[in-house]
Amino acid sequence: MFDIPSLDLPSLISAGGRVRLPGSKSISNRVLLLAALSEGPTLVEDLLDSDDTRVMLAALRQLGCAIEETGPASVRVQGLGGRLPVREAALFLGNAGTAMRPLTAALSLLAAAQGARFELSGVPRMHERPIGDLVDALRQLGCPVACLQNEGYPPLRLGDGTVHPLRLDEPIRVRGDVSSQFLTALLLALPLVAQERDAVIEVTTELISKPYIEITLKLLQRFGVDVRREGWQRFTIPRGSRYASPGRIAVEADASSASYFIALGAIAPATPGTDGVVIEGVGTDSIQGDIRFIEAARLMGAEVEGDGNRLRVRRGAWPLKAIDLDCNHIPDAAMTLAVMALYADGTTTLRNIASWRVKETDRIAAMAIEGRKLGATIEEGADFIRITPPAGPAAGPPQGGAAPSGSSEPHAVGSVGAHGWRRASIHTYDDHRVAMCFSLAAFNPAGLPVRIEDPKCVGKTFPDYFETLFGVCHTPAERIPVICIDGPTASGKGTLAAELASRLGYHLLDSGALYRLVGLAAEREGLSTTEADLREPAHAERLGRLAAGLDVRFTPGKTWLEGEDVTEALRAEPAGMAASRVSAVPQVRAALVDLQLQMRHLPGLVADGRDMGTVIFPGAPLKIYLTASAEQRAQRRHKQLISKGIPAILDDLLADLKARDARDMNRAHAPLKPAEDAVLLDNSELDIEQSVQFVLNRWHGQQAFPVR
Numbered sequence: 026m027f028d029i030p031s032l033d034l035p036s037l038i039s040a041g042g043r044v045r046l047p048g049s050k051s052i053s054n055r056v057l058l059l060a061a062l063s064e065g066p067t068l069v070e071d072l073l074d075s076d077d078t079r080v081m082l083a084a085l086r087q088l089g090c091a092i093e094e095t096g097p098a099s100v101r102v103q104g105l106g107g108r109l110p111v112r113e114a115a116l117f118l119g120n121a122g123t124a125m126r127p128l129t130a131a132l133s134l135l136a137a138a139q140g141a142r143f144e145l146s147g148v149p150r151m152h153e154r155p156i157g158d159l160v161d162a163l164r165q166l167g168c169p170v171a172c173l174q175n176e177g178y179p180p181l182r183l184g185d186g187t188v189h190p191l192r193l194d195e196p197i198r199v200r201g202d203v204s205s206q207f208l209t210a211l212l213l214a215l216p217l218v219a220q221e222r223d224a225v226i227e228v229t230t231e232l233i234s235k236p237y238i239e240i241t242l243k244l245l246q247r248f249g250v251d252v253r254r255e256g257w258q259r260f261t262i263p264r265g266s267r268y269a270s271p272g273r274i275a276v277e278a279d280a281s282s283a284s285y286f287i288a289l290g291a292i293a294p295a296t297p298g299t300d301g302v303v304i305e306g307v308g309t310d311s312i313q314g315d316i317r318f319i320e321a322a323r324l325m326g327a328e329v330e331g332d333g334n335r336l337r338v339r340r341g342a343w344p345l346k347a348i349d350l351d352c353n354h355i356p357d358a359a360m361t362l363a364v365m366a367l368y369a370d371g372t373t374t375l376r377n378i379a380s381w382r383v384k385e386t387d388r389i390a391a392m393a394i395e396g397r398k399l400g401a402t403i404e405e406g407a408d409f410i411r412i413t414p415p416a417g418p419a420a421g422p423p424q425g426g427a428a429p430s431g432s433s434e435p436h437a438v439g440s441v442g443a444h445g446w447r448r449a450s451i452h453t454y455d456d457h458r459v460a461m462c463f464s465l466a467a468f469n470p471a472g473l474p475v476r477i478e479d480p481k482c483v484g485k486t487f488p489d490y491f492e493t494l495f496g497v498c499h500t501p502a503e504r505i506p507v508i509c510i511d512g513p514t515a516s517g518k519g520t521l522a523a524e525l526a527s528r529l530g531y532h533l534l535d536s537g538a539l540y541r542l543v544g545l546a547a548e549r550e551g552l553s554t555t556e557a558d559l560r561e562p563a564h565a566e567r568l569g570r571l572a573a574g575l576d577v578r579f580t581p582g583k584t585w586l587e588g589e590d591v592t593e594a595l596r597a598e599p600a601g602m603a604a605s606r607v608s609a610v611p612q613v614r615a616a617l618v619d620l621q622l623q624m625r626h627l628p629g630l631v632a633d634g635r636d637m638g639t640v641i642f643p644g645a646p647l648k649i650y651l652t653a654s655a656e657q658r659a660q661r662r663h664k665q666l667i668s669k670g671i672p673a674i675l676d677d678l679l680a681d682l683k684a685r686d687a688r689d690m691n692r693a694h695a696p697l698k699p700a701e702d703a704v705l706l707d708n709s710e711l712d713i714e715q716s717v718q719f720v721l722n723r724w725h726g727q728q729a730f731p732v733r
């Protein structure tokens with residue numbers, strides 16, 4: 026997950042390949058609750074690991090439910106059989122509506138029936154999300170429920186520690202037009218108390234998001250409860266209902282999450298050598314309502330085919346076709362249509378979406394404000410949004426150097442808007458769907474990058490969303506930004522590069538490690554690395570072949586040579602000196618070029634070395650030449666070695682360092698020197714943070730995302 030302030034997406038041009046999606050949030054949280062309420066253990070597989078499911082798991086554990094992790098995406102839940110081992114608890118539910126609503130209902134009924142008391146709260150936005158209709162329904166049933174700040178909103182106190190008789194003699198009346206989760210919550214909770222008589226729910230208004238109710242009913246069935254339904258107005262939980270564990274249940278991949286990749290396949294031309302975007306874990310017979318997003322995507326031009334557990338999406342009509350659609354049946358996935366509308370041949374209207382206004386944020390307002398930043402013309406109403414795409418490509422420099430030679434221009438969109446595409450920094454309102462939707466704006470025809478603020482908000486349902494997206498998107502290497510950090514030894518390049526990569530969410534290339542690996546491999550093969558021997562042409566050839574065939578693997582924080590962990594050995598001073606000698610051999614340098622170029626992955630790269638800016642990435646948009654006085658550098662290295670418990674003599678280090686500088690700067694091939702367009706940074710008087718800030722300021726200044 027990108028836990029950084031903002032993530033810059035370079036302009037993207039094509040997509041293709043397979044994605045495996047995480048489990049459905051709606052199914053995961055329903056299944057966890059049902060398993061906890063049931064008699065007996067349930068093994069839950071393919072569970073979503075996200076903020077909202079973590080919140081539910083933590084709450085259930087706090088309530089005394091034993092939950093054991095049995096694998097990376099599976100848990101065994103020891104069901105409580107409807108009995109409360111914990112009678113008093115304060116549960117924090119973040120911004121998880123799928124935890125707040127069902128737990129409110131289940132715990133209210135159990136607290137009244139068994140004499141318990143619970144407090145449920147969340148983040149400030151959760152305290153603005155209405156729950157009054159559910160509270161009213163629970164009060165009708167005889168449950169003491171108190172709204173602790175504002176009537177009709179969390180935080181809530183459920184129960185008062187004493188037993189209250191429940192009134193099931195009359196139908197429980199609940200509205201269906203604010204959130205279908207109120208009905209879901211009652212449906213999940215009432216089987217706990219319907220032992221003596223039927224429990225009947227009457228929906229008093231038009232029911233929105235019916236597909237989510239279908240999920241609830243199907244899952245209730247899996248856990249042994251058959252609800253009778255008369256239209257969408259009356260639901261009867263039969264007397265004697267009791268939850269029984271199905272033993273094992275697998276969670277389908279999230280159909281709402283699939284919508285971003287369906288849209289991706291519809292918007293992006295297929296990367297050569299692929300046949301569009303293949304989505305695994307969810308298929309056309311999914312029980313999730315958002316699977317009907319496929320129909321809407323097809324209306325807009327997407328070519329989608331699928332089977333029980335897989336979908337394949339290719340671009341069909343282009344530009345996409347504008348639509349006018351009632352989206353009541355796909356409330357979450359419909360947001361993705363709003364972003365597809367940016368690539369349509371006219372104005373798209375999405376109707377019957379009033380529920381967007383009470384989600385993680387006011388989603389109608391959010392989509393309108395952020396879409397306008399990109400250049401779209403957007404009108405919004407209480408329950409609709411109307412989107413006219415930006416006009417054709419705007420003038421503006423492509424990011425990451427020159428536009429790729431020979432790159433096709435695949436995005437000839439109908440020019441219908443008043444403005445062209447604009448470079449935008451997308452505010453995400455702590456709403457995962459806003460972030461995921463607008464990532465697709467990186468395919469804009471103007472070749473502009475898109476900044477996504479607070480990208481970690483995707484953690485609510487899809488923590489690895491951006492990694493998954495980058496795995497199937499393609500853009501010419503020249504568009505992937507590289508920041509080069511070159512300079513002499515111990516100037517702090519590695520430290521600076523690692524910090525920058527971590528703060529920007531970029532990949533890291535420690536090119537010195539490659540030369541160190543060649544030195545180490547040579548030593549292990551018994552090949553001399555003395556300067557005299559390296560001048561022998563036959564010996565230089567052998568070393569070049571050794572470098573070309575290096576059996577090396579990088580894992581987080583570790584380097585492996587022929588299967589052996591050499592992380593420590595590589596950082597030792599003799600390895601640095603050997604690296605300096607072998608790096609003067611042209612055959613060695615040539616052998617390592619491709620390996621370095623291949624490290625240029627989305628969303629960007631920070632490259633540390635001696636010739637990053639001059640030879641390997643000459644078109645890089647930012648090159649830093651980092652120096653400090655030899656004395657300062659020797660002191661830093663001395664301190665570094667001593668702190669690791671490695672004995673070192675300052676004068677010897679200074680002499681070695683000067684010798685290394687001389688060799689690195691004076692060799693014939695790719696000598697250490699600043700690139701002509703490099704920014705010189707002498708950090709003798711700067712601490713690490715000051716150096717990092719210097720480069721970040723420079724980088725952000727260069728990106729020029731307008732602040733609006």
Ligand SMILES: Nc1ncnc2c1ncn2[C@@H]1O[C@H](COP(=O)(O)OP(=O)(O)OP(=O)(O)O)[C@@H](O)[C@H]1O
Binds near residue numbers: 513
């Ligand atoms: N600006 C700075 N001020 C003080 N110390 C620093 C600064 N930058 C880095 N250091 C420290 O200097 C030491 C050497 O830094 P680092 O290993 O990053 O250098 P390097 O240029 O990558 O060296 P090499 O080229 O040999 O790999 C580290 O202990 C690091 O913490």
Ligand SMILES: Nc1ccn([C@H]2C[C@H](O)[C@@H](COP(=O)(O)O)O2)c(=O)n1
Binds near residue numbers: 536609633637
């Ligand atoms: N791009 C590079 C990186 C490193 N080298 C050589 C010269 C250095 O002295 C040696 C070790 O590098 P370090 O790990 O200390 O950064 O490798 C080079 O020639 N070109």
